[in-house]
Amino acid sequence: MIPRPLTALAAATLLFAGCEEERPVDRATREGILLLGNGDEPKALDPHLISSVGDSNIMRALFEGLVTYHPSEDATHAPGVAERWEHNEDYTEWTFHLRDDARWSNGDPVTAGDFVYAYNRILHPDLGSPYASMLHLLENGEEFNKGEIDDFSQVGAKAPDAHTLVCTLREPAPYFPDLVKHTTWLPVHKPTIEKFGNMTDQFTLWQRPGNHVGNGPFMLESWRINGGVKVIPNPHYWDRETVTLNGIVFYPLANNFTEERAFRDGLIHKTYIIPPDLIGYHKAESPEYIKLDPYAGVYFYRCNVTKAPLDNKSLRKALAFAIDRETIVKYVSQAGEQPAYGVVPPTEGGYQPHHGVEFDLDKAKAYLKEAGYESGADVPEFEILINTSESHKAIAAAVQDMWKKHLGIEKVTIANQEWKVFQTTLRELRYQCSRSGWIGDYLDPSTFLTMWRTGDDNNQTGWGNPDFDRLLTEAANQIDPGERFAKFREAEAVLLDELPMIPIYWYTQKYLLDPAVGGWHPLLLDNHPYKHVRLDPSKIPSE
């Protein structure tokens, strides 16, 4: 029995909401408004205070760096505020020539001084930027950031005139144009920041609609907490002819299942992610919508080398060689990931990935013996720690099962912790083995390797190796790109021999995309320049 008031309510709303048959997403396509699922609610709309991928997506609409991302080619640097740039012979001094017509969204010209101001701000110890270390490459950048020197004029960023920016680096960085595409290198508008507070105040009203000033292809129209950020074209943007969209809405859809339903219901053009459980369904039912693109990231297991039993290098090796990664990506994670036999993914500017840890049972068993265990049953109990998530749990269960089946290790348990607790546990080395992931910030092996230096904050395994550290320093001081990569490969070999981390797979970016969205090509860092994204009403699917 359907209660009558319910039928009445349904009918009333049907009249109210259902009078137009067109799906909201198709109406948006006609109007040129791109509707994106974008993960969590943004922490801020300030490029110096954010650290998440979703937040950086919004930054790319609102701001533009010296160099920007190319819509389809990972290795190509598209000119942004800088028209051209050059470097000295050893890649330690970079000169950027800024275009005359770059403007802020209020019409002010974008100058080299704005970049120097921005670098001063993000590196200033009083701002407390979570990602300031990206600028430690600047000469004296780290010292200034740590408060060891107070005078910013000693830091390697100078503006000899309004359209010239000179960056002096502490070590050669052939990948520097890649690095300055990152959100941490974006400029901010000094008069706006200081109208609402001091340079180093985190909590001011400058990020609000009406106050916000950026220099990107789009500008802020509205921001409702948990309800979405809307941007519209910036009329002062130098390359406004290229921009075809009339707006973008970034929806915070932290619940992946809600997001997937919103896509199926025709409410968004693109999802941020697909819940792993639904990948199989979409592969079968909607192959025209599902996208599984290679992504510069590695999924791995950290081993705490300060705690038994994983302080035993041979045991770590036995465990690493007993994981059948092909099976994991094919049947467990299912999103077209690549099995990882090394740390650095095959995405980093021509770097040849390692084949350090394959699935090899003979080796695994030999290492188990070498570790001092006659059989797997002798291995003492240890725990795999994951942050609470069904997909991490499934992978942990598969790994647990492989260790049991192939090596006879019986006493492995799985424990989960909520994200913030998990992070603290890792930091304080209160775990034995833990699931982890790392996404590259730019396309260079260093973004995956420097974290494993002795005592690095992101190392979190207690592992350190002087050879590894030395090789990284040598690589950093290497000018020849080939030699540089060779040093990185050597360093990675050390890491893969000691295995404080066991690689599992290299990530893919998995999402659903409406066919009306054009100019959205697979990109390894998934940083799409929105000015090249188009909406094509002729591709609206007919019912």
Place this chain on the structure above:
Amino acid sequence: MSTPAYILSRLAQSVFALFCIVTITFFLIRLAPGGPFSEDRVIPPHLVAKMEAYYGLDKPLPVQYLKYMGNFVQGDLGPSLGNKGHTVNEVIAQSWPVSATIGLVGLLIALAIGIPVGVFAAARPNSKTDYTLMAVATLGICLPTFVIGPLLAATLGLKLDWFDVFGWENSSAWVLASLTLGLYYAAYIARLTRGSMLDQLSQDYVRTARAKGVSPNATLFKHAFRGGITPVVSYLGPALAGLIGGSFVVESIFGLPGLGQHFIKAATNRDYTLILGTVTVFASLILLMNFIVDVVQTWLDPRRKLGA
């Protein structure tokens, strides 16, 4: 105790309870590992220290507490640590109407379904209809909103395409959200109504009415209904508080920018000030509802001893 004195004492009790809740929450949330400034990428300790100093989190906890309470009594809930650039007051002001709307509509749905079903079942006690309705109601109580919600989204939203499954502005997803909330309480109200109606129907005055030849419908609606509905009325307060507060899950399922989402996210983000703010709102709401129900009941039913 006179009525005004009773009201005053109940009010004082509520304020004291709120004070205790806020105090306990303040200290309890600090026990959770991690903090508002821990991220997936490790932030160097000197930067964490700077941020803590900025928000006054570097001071001893009792000092922070006194400062917080000082602002609290003036109605200032401080800056949100997770939503940088927003105050907790703003966050609540923006999200509160969303939760209130789906909560109130949910309550209307619950009453519109629950009471008729309860009366209908009570009029035919122990019949097949009665058993069926009550079985459905029991099922409704047992099914959590995170099951009903996606189920309604899949059927009424995606399959029949009557409503949107997500969004607040220009979206009809609030209907599904209200329905999800309402159905749960409808089931409860149906059982409550049936029970109390049956109780009334077995009373002497009903028998007298029947003996006088009053028609069954008139007995049911004119006589028994008024008494039978009283427990439902007293249940309204807690139900409304529960509906508005119970929207945590539903808001996430339908992507609504309400207070419930903040309640969860603030906890996972360790946004201390926002946790306290949302707890304050929900606690005040529940206390207020209980207070109103108490006062109204005393006023409605003189037999209830004041202050008892």
